[in-house]
Amino acid sequence: MLSETYANIYIDINGQKAPNTIGRDLFLFYLTNKNIMPAGTEHETFWTFSNCSTEGAGCTAWGILNENMDYLKCKDLSWNGKKKC
Numbered sequence: 001m002l003s004e005t006y007a008n009i010y011i012d013i014n015g016q017k018a019p020n021t022i023g024r025d026l027f028l029f030y031l032t033n034k035n036i037m038p039a040g041t042e043h044e045t046f047w048t049f050s051n052c053s054t055e056g057a058g059c060t061a062w063g064i065l066n067e068n069m070d071y072l073k074c075k076d077l078s079w080n081g082k083k084k085c
Contacts, residue, residue: 003032003034003035004032004033005030005031005032006031006032006033007030007031008029008030008039009026009028009029009031009036010026010027010028010031010046010053011023011026011027011029011030012026012061013025013027015028016067020057022056022059023053023055023056023057023058023059023060023071024039024056024072025053026056026071027039027059027060027063028040028047028057028060029060037061038039038058038060038061038065039058039060039061040052040057040059040060040061040062040066041061041065042061042079044058044061049061049062049071049078049079050078052071053071053075059071062077066083066084068084070082070083070084070085072075073085077084
């Protein structure tokens with residue numbers, strides 16, 4: 001059975017301080033009937049990592065799982081390839 005999403009949760013890691021930009025200090029998570037999931041996982045179909053640099057919401061999983069925000073500096077990163085600049 002697939003998880004159902006009940007809400008989108010945005011976490012701002014530095015509060016009201018700038019830049020307040022999705023993918024930089026504001027990150028998207030899904031509240032499901034099973035858990036809380038970061039947006040932009042490898043198999044994501046809506047907020048994808050490939051759109052991370054333009055839309056930002058798909059960056060959350062990358063930052064957590066790869067322990068970096070190199071997507072802000074490099075455009076050639078991928079889930080199945082390069083993970084760091």
